[in-house]
Amino acid sequence: MTDILFSRPVSVRDVPEGTKPVVSLKSITKRFGKVLANDSISLDVYPGRIKALLGENGAGKSTLMSMLAGRYKPDEGIIEIDGEPVNFSSSRDAIEAGIGMVYQHFMLVDSMTVAENVLLGQEGTFLVKPKEMEKRVGELAERYGLDIHPGARIADLSMGERQLVEILKLLYRESRILIFDEPTAVLTPEETARLFEALWNMTEQGKSIIFISHKLEEVIALADEIAILRRGRIEGELDTSLIESKADLASRMVGKEVLLEVDRETVEIGEKVLEIKGMNGLGLVDVDLDVRRGEIVALVGVAGNGQKPLVEAVTGLIRPPVDTVFIMGHPWRKFFAESTWNRSMCYIPEDRLGLATLRNQNLVDNLLLTTRKGFAKGWWLDKKRAARDTVDLIEKFDIRPGRIHALAWQLSGGNLQKAVLARELYRQPRFIVAEQPTQGLDVSATEEVWNRLLEARSMAGVLLVTGDLNEALQLADRIAVIYRGQILGILDAADETTPSKIGPLMAGVID
Template sequence: MNQKSVSKKTVNSRVPLIRLEKISKSFAQVQANKDITLDIRAGKIKALLGENGAGKSTLMSILAGRIQPDTGRIFLNGKPVFFPSAKAAIDAGIGMVYQHFMLVEAMTVTENVFLGQEGSFWLSPKKMEAKLVKLAADYKLDVDPSARICELSMGEKQRVEILKLLLRQSQVLIFDEPTAVLTPQETQQLFNAMHQMASQGKAIVFISHKLAEVMAIADEIAILRQGTVTDTMDADAVSSKEELARRMVGREIILQVEKSPVKTGSRVLDIRGLYSGVLKGIDLNLCKGEILGIVGVAGNGQKPLVETICGLTPPGNGNVEIFDQTWKNFFAKYSSENILSYIPEDRLGLATCPGLDLRDNFLLTTRRSFCRGPWLRGKKAEIKTRDIVNEFGVRPSNVCAFARQLSGGNLQKMVLGREFFRNPRLIIAEQPTQGLDIAATEEIWGHLLKAREKAGILLVTGDLSEALALSDRIAVMYGGRIMDVFDVSDTKKVEQIGLLMAGITP
């Protein structure tokens, strides 16, 4: 994965392509950035590291013209510039791929990529599609140009956002957690594209919590903590992930979990011969006390499978039983004894309402616990929300803050805390640690392992290290099928995961 030499070309390092000088930004009582000075150089990949809420996304949103700083200046090639809008930044050659996608769900991939692009009055759909296909092929970011965004997985949507940015031929490219929903193969494709862009003299900013990725791809590293830059260094000066984690968090972090054996209980999920849309003959079962990890390249049926289990899409042919009830009977009547909790990967769209505060977002799935007759016990709900916020380290800790004001990682922690509060017996966890820093990931892994004492957990993740660390069994999906299911202790099968994810049976 380490191809740093590709991007290290000779550039004029005396004048950085971008200089952010004494940038400060506050949102009400929360100071996101405080007197930040940062240089971004052409031909280099600069990694921004920091815990959730450290101010990374805010700082880059300022550079991309999406929000305005309270104080400070931006220099482009040594000259002061002002970006009153995202369009002004784009016109100046600065593009950003955000954690929360900026796509029109009802439009096709091609329409989204070309949306807002200047050109002739008449646009040829065939020419646009041909140009997109060539661009995607050049950077090996495969996606169906005619598919509608609403039909895509989160990983596929991420590729569309990246293609939008590539089409603009920006000189500064900002990637905010771009690998959060990508498999290792997709991540490698993205890294190849990033190295290719850096070798062309472009400046790349890479925001990530995945320390191995930062070590593999970055030329330079800047660490933010509580809105300030606390450390900057060449990547070559960092000896290990452990050292990088210590610099970022301020204490020793070793991402390992103690997976104590748990007695397997009754079956909570049983799927037999499920044919529905892209799903082809799915056979799966899950018992209390175990974690079943679903892995595979995005777009191979994971999303339809999860939507069926969680009641969003009715099953086609085959049987789906939840707590020994048929799918239809389970979702027809609420039971306080048999709770299914769903932690979706789309945390800002499906999991929460951006315009509601944290208390009301907490109540989205827990309101039954706070009702007395027709009355909602709002004060009790607010106290419990505050407890959850403190327990899961959500920042800001103000329960009156709106969901849209939280960083992606903090919003994810809020969703996890809400769903664990319900004491579920079946948990569908879809990319549960995407966008979380290493300390928060460590905490969530611990919560998931503890939860399996009372529940069965279906873990859908693109992070193989996470799947192997947490799961008791692994199921590999490809083309809407389950290629194989095996215990994580089966080292021979574990070594074959890559082939199985490519649809190859060893």
């Protein structure tokens, strides 16, 4: 599928002569123990401009921006706002200085509504009635073209919808320096286009945008200038007009040529590892779907159209209607009653820090989260062998920082995702449910994940749930499009007409 075309006003690209930076980072250094996350970084951000930060997972992008947002304090260096040095002790200090940040890992209260989350902690809102809250947030969402109901409860929202709530929190504060950490990772192309329009509107009002993303086509289309980080240092800054191609930018980012494509070898198709028959309920309508060993079946659709309950029903998080889900030839209940830790089913959730891992546990304990039975001898758990195997997986999957005692929350989003993938493939599964497996990964890591999923076809069938249509087309043998809980079509990925059919089906249009 071709990338969404973004149309930005040309007039906002030039910086008036004599304009002073609104943010200046001067020789910023940050260490976590022996790990040097940021090494003497200097960076300027100008009003009315969008600066993109590019770098591999673990390059130090999020750490750098977390210092600007008051979450961390630099060990060395100075942060200046409007030419004046600042010393943030907390995120509130940064907010008062006009800085707001949307993080990769959402900071929302599940039991509250969208409006309550947006207004939470805002001065003067303690006695605001719920209807007034919803009115304010609804008007804000409408102004920026963000499709979200202000009265909806967070617990009932998809990851894509939760991302919109985080963006609304930032917009409500009217921050003048706006930091977005992978804001489009769970958005559809159409939602991304609407977000970009909102960001461009904000720059026309003089706001400064810092945009962290691994989607190179978005960076090229959106940003005025790009700063490239590699292993904690600024490797260079360039104007987007000087970029020759997406491949050129990718090679600058990772320091080597990146193909941005995969080689799909033919694999023999085997037995069914998943069969869904006429599933109704849970927001789903008469769903029929099967996956066989040796193939990847992609499930695509706009967030909130039934992917979540379908995945939860297949993976055992909720109970599906009787006689609708069969895994490896067994009815759902029999399968989960007799399932083993290995050579069975594995699940790679999109919520990597909430559902996939324990945020305050190290990599060894997170490996044991789904493999514990493989290291148990009676009541005894062989943690030394688990530690050795974790070291091997860290090296094999290039997980940074390469320390087994690193806690899950200390890893960048991309490295945490690689840790989850490493753990689940360690189990040698016969059926894999991979939900947004490359969300937040850089191009090099994305290629690695793609290749590993393709390699896994030799032993497993893969149900790939993704919002990245290019990913679906690159990896899948068949693509199922879901709309309002119903699968409107299952398309052959090799058919040259398939890319043009996906968009209309996602919008509910049937020929």
